[in-house]
Amino acid sequence: MTHQGTETLRDVRVVEPESEEELSTALRCADRDGLAVIPRGSGTKLEWGNPPARADLILSTVRLNRIIEHVWADLTVTAEAGCIVADLQRVLTPHGQRLAIDPLWPESATIGGILATNDSGAWRLRYGGLRDLIIGVTLVLADGTIARGGGKVVKNVAGYDLPKLATGSLGTLGVITQAVFRLHPLPRKTRTLTLAPGGMAEAQALLLAIQDTNLAHIALQLRCGAHRDPEMDILLEGTEEGIEAQTARLTSLAAPARVAEGPTNVWGARQEIANHDAVAKFSVLPSKIADTIGAIAAAGDPEWRAVVQATGIGWISADAALSRLRARIESEGGTLTVLRQSPGAAAIDAWGDPGDTLPLLRTIKQRFDPKNTLNPGRFVGGI
Amino acid sequence: MPLTPEIVGKLHEATGARNVITASEELRTYECDALTAYRAVPGAVVLPATTEEVQAVARICYQAHIPFVARGSGTGLSGGAMPVPEGVVICLARMNRILEIDFPNARVVVEPGVINLEVTGRVAPANYFYAPDPSSQSVCSIGGNVAENSGGAHCLKYGFTTTHVLALEVVLPDGTLMHLGKKTLDALGYDLPGVFVGSEGTLGVATKITLRIVKRPESVQTLLAAFHSTTEAGAAVSGIIAAGMLPAAIEMMDHLSILAAEAAVHAHYPDCGGLLLVEMDGPQAEVCALMEHIQEICRSQGAWEIRLAQSETERALVWKGRKAAFAALGRISPNYIVQDGVIPRTRLPQVLTRIGELSTEAGLRVANVFHAGDGNLHPMVLYDRRIAGQEKSAIALSERILELCIEAGGSITGEHGVGEEKKHMMSKMFAEPDLATMQRVRCAFDPQQIANPAKVFPRPRLCGEKLGEYTPHPLELAGVAERF
Numbered sequence: 001m002t003h004q005g006t007e008t009l010r011d012v013r014v015v016e017p018e019s020e021e022e023l024s025t026a027l028r029c030a031d032r033d034g035l036a037v038i039p040r041g042s043g044t045k046l047e048w049g050n051p052p053a054r055a056d057l058i059l060s061t062v063r064l065n066r067i068i069e070h071v072w073a074d075l076t077v078t079a080e081a082g083c084i085v086a087d088l089q090r091v092l093t094p095h096g097q098r099l100a101i102d103p104l105w106p107e108s109a110t111i112g113g114i115l116a117t118n119d120s121g122a123w124r125l126r127y128g129g130l131r132d133l134i135i136g137v138t139l140v141l142a143d144g145t146i147a148r149g150g151g152k153v154v155k156n157v158a159g160y161d162l163p164k165l166a167t168g169s170l171g172t173l174g175v176i177t178q179a180v181f182r183l184h185p186l187p188r189k190t191r192t193l194t195l196a197p198g199g200m201a202e203a204q205a206l207l208l209a210i211q212d213t214n215l216a217h218i219a220l221q222l223r224c225g226a227h228r229d230p231e232m233d234i235l236l237e238g239t240e241e242g243i244e245a246q247t248a249r250l251t252s253l254a255a256p257a258r259v260a261e262g263p264t265n266v267w268g269a270r271q272e273i274a275n276h277d278a279v280a281k282f283s284v285l286p287s288k289i290a291d292t293i294g295a296i297a298a299a300g301d302p303e304w305r306a307v308v309q310a311t312g313i314g315w316i317s318a319d320a321a322l323s324r325l326r327a328r329i330e331s332e333g334g335t336l337t338v339l340r341q342s343p344g345a346a347a348i349d350a351w352g353d354p355g356d357t358l359p360l361l362r363t364i365k366q367r368f369d370p371k372n373t374l375n376p377g378r379f380v381g382g383i
Numbered sequence: 384m385p386l387t388p389e390i391v392g393k394l395h396e397a398t399g400a401r402n403v404i405t406a407s408e409e410l411r412t413y414e415c416d417a418l419t420a421y422r423a424v425p426g427a428v429v430l431p432a433t434t435e436e437v438q439a440v441a442r443i444c445y446q447a448h449i450p451f452v453a454r455g456s457g458t459g460l461s462g463g464a465m466p467v468p469e470g471v472v473i474c475l476a477r478m479n480r481i482l483e484i485d486f487p488n489a490r491v492v493v494e495p496g497v498i499n500l501e502v503t504g505r506v507a508p509a510n511y512f513y514a515p516d517p518s519s520q521s522v523c524s525i526g527g528n529v530a531e532n533s534g535g536a537h538c539l540k541y542g543f544t545t546t547h548v549l550a551l552e553v554v555l556p557d558g559t560l561m562h563l564g565k566k567t568l569d570a571l572g573y574d575l576p577g578v579f580v581g582s583e584g585t586l587g588v589a590t591k592i593t594l595r596i597v598k599r600p601e602s603v604q605t606l607l608a609a610f611h612s613t614t615e616a617g618a619a620v621s622g623i624i625a626a627g628m629l630p631a632a633i634e635m636m637d638h639l640s641i642l643a644a645e646a647a648v649h650a651h652y653p654d655c656g657g658l659l660l661v662e663m664d665g666p667q668a669e670v671c672a673l674m675e676h677i678q679e680i681c682r683s684q685g686a687w688e689i690r691l692a693q694s695e696t697e698r699a700l701v702w703k704g705r706k707a708a709f710a711a712l713g714r715i716s717p718n719y720i721v722q723d724g725v726i727p728r729t730r731l732p733q734v735l736t737r738i739g740e741l742s743t744e745a746g747l748r749v750a751n752v753f754h755a756g757d758g759n760l761h762p763m764v765l766y767d768r769r770i771a772g773q774e775k776s777a778i779a780l781s782e783r784i785l786e787l788c789i790e791a792g793g794s795i796t797g798e799h800g801v802g803e804e805k806k807h808m809m810s811k812m813f814a815e816p817d818l819a820t821m822q823r824v825r826c827a828f829d830p831q832q833i834a835n836p837a838k839v840f841p842r843p844r845l846c847g848e849k850l851g852e853y854t855p856h857p858l859e860l861a862g863v864a865e866r867f
Binding site for chain 1: 510561759
């Protein structure tokens with residue numbers, strides 16, 4: 001299947017450097033020659049953002065896939081950008097550790113790719129997003145400069161936070177070649193609880209009630225869709241005693257809805273949505289989740305589906321009236337980003353309104369990539 | 384450019400004459416922050432009350448090329464709020480309102496002069512708290528916390544200021560108002576709050592800050608364990624981490640800092656070579672089970688006394704000693720330097736041994752307090768200024784300790800910031816291209832470099848202007864800065 005975003009890349013040459021230095025040289029030469037460069041990991045999210053305005057070269061990180069250093073006793077790991085997320089987790093597991101992020105398509109997504117797109121899943125409620133887990137970065141700028149920011153220690157305030165600047169920048173400021181992360185211990189036990197709160201109003205009330213307790217749940221999501229009542233999933237981790245006690249509290253909190261131990265595959269609901277032809281991500285205040293779902297339902301797609309986390313971040317598969325939905329969400333202070341548009345759909349801007357920061361975003365881009373070499377046109381405001 | 388009477392007149396118009404300080408004896412109050420070794424007298428101090436007034440002051444400075452330094456409570460420990468001589472200090476103390484509390488979404492909007500602990504005070508009745516807890520939290524301001532990306536003992540589990548700042552209203556150095564981030568997560572564009580928090584006042588002035596608040600855990604227990612040495616205590620920390628536990632805080636104190644804390648606040652600490660303070664929080668059943676495990680680990684590493692503080696009063700006393708540790712050193716030494724370095728936690732034994740050797744060589748005592756869970760060291764070099772040459776050796780020793788941190792793969796600062804004090808260490812920690820890349824960020828926010836211009840980076844560097852008429856900077860003409 002070809003999406004609008006990837007059509008332009010079909011016949012573009014691919015360079016696969018083997019080292020940071022090679023990548024730097026390739027990028028510097030492309031920049032000098034005025035070529036537009038599309039950085040790529042495994043390409044799982046290549047159609048996210050707007051289609052590139054120009055594309056002369058794909059710069060792939062697939063061969064930069066080493067795990068440089070796992071200092072398990074310090075709970076840190078350094079990995080190259082092309083390292084597959086699941087491969088990294090497999091190296092960490094025997095030490096009872098993990099990178100506490102549950103991205104889309106972990107068996108093929110790369111570290112660099114999830115960072116560039118700032119992809120996070122259900123665990124974000126407890127562990128934060130990638131911005132909260134990355135502690136060091138190596139970034140190759142368009143002119144070939146190899147720049148490091150942050151470091152290898154969890155606590156560090158020396159210099160500007162380049163790791164956060166790189167996270168979510170969609171490869172428009174530089175190519176991430178290496179990242180250092182803080183790690184978390186694997187949980188002793190986990191349990192998934194599932195319940196049907198009733199209608200959307202009840203689901204909203206219960207979600208806020210749970211968030212207003214001191215329960216230490218890891219994730220809380222609502223699964224919604226056309227012609228069905230919402231379902232709520234809650235992930236607990238910890239000791240047997242802790243999980244038992246929290247299950248009991250949740251059970252009384254949710255009554256009269258019945259809380260049952262659920263299958264763990266409910267946490268794959270986000271990926272099922274992301275596999276659709278038309279996918280958007282939204283972010284709203286947790287108190288506006290029901291309103292937003294109501295607006296999605298009213299937008300007119302007969303087969304819409306959505307997953308929303310208690311953080312207020314959600315994913316929908318729906319094609320209908322995205323512009324109108326975006327206007328509604330933005331008027332309430334939220335955002336709606338189109339990740340993938342069906343072939344043939346009327347194209348809309350992937351991002352929406354960045355507010356009064358646009359001039360600053362453009363200036364930062366200009367300072368980092370004055371010739372607009374990296375991913376031209378894919379990012380916010382035409383960056 | 385000097386602060387002419389004409390410019391002072393404009394500042395009067397901007398904020399009202401009584402909110403502009405120019406009398407030299409009053410200006411002295413603002414000549415330093417809590418790092419008193421570095422001082423400079425500003426030309427004027429302005430105390431704006433609104434965002435519009437901050438904008439007006441920034442515009443005046445921008446148009447006249449006058450550098451300004453923003454200041455909160457002045458509790459910083461790296462000289463970040465030290466004025467530029469003859470420049471302007473923008474003191475945000477009057478902007479101290481809590482503007483909005485949104486419990487359903489766990490957000491609070493504050494002005495920069497609000498005191499850290501006041502946020503917790505206001506949300507505590509609903510069982511929420513504001514997590515970053517620097518030791519100065521009863522006096523330091525949220526604006527200052529934003530500038531320094533302040534941490535605190537509990538950031539091991541809860542994260543730093545940057546974890547808890549969702550949005551900022553910012554006055555850029557040219558007076559432009561901008562809204563970075565959003566009350567919702569993942570605002571569009573680059574992570575501007577991520578870049579701004581911790582930028583030490585070099586990118587602009589925050590005038591409104593949207594914070595995340597956290598629900599109080601069901602139960603909190605604090606354990607105090609006495610060991611014969613910091614090596615044993617360090618091994619216990621490693622054991623706790625290896626067992627897959629993430630406490631809310633793990634603090635370590637050595638003998639000298641325990642003596643000082645006892646002398647100052649009588650926290651009833653055991654007299655020992657290495658004291659460990661471990662706090663666990665979460666669901667009660669979970670905390671009880673894990674605390675037992677932690678006690679076993681401590682005993683197996685040689686802890687000869689273990690106390691479990693369970694009441695709020697007991698806990699408060701335990702923490703009082705730790706949080707007073709810096710100031711307490713005044714009881715045992717006329718002068719001291721508080722250092723702030725970070726090492727990978729596992730390097731602690733080697734680095735401590737080396738600090739001990741260096742201390743002996745220099746003939747100066749070093750007291751050590753650590754956030755042991757994340758490897759953040761606070762070695763405190765004790766000295767007596769009255770003894771000729773001792774201050775100089777103390778500074779040299781303190782810098783040598785920072786070099787040790789860099790050699791161990793760590794950082795020159797975990798929470799105090801680079802400021803004035805450590806800017807020359809930046810080029811030891813980062814390579815030239817790294818610093819040049821950070822400079823690109825700075826130039827995007829502040830092409831004229833008037834916001835806290837002489838801090839953080841090792842030497843002044845100018846921004847190549849892309850547009851407009853080229854005017855050489857005075858520093859460039861004097862040959863002390865290069866254009867790039």
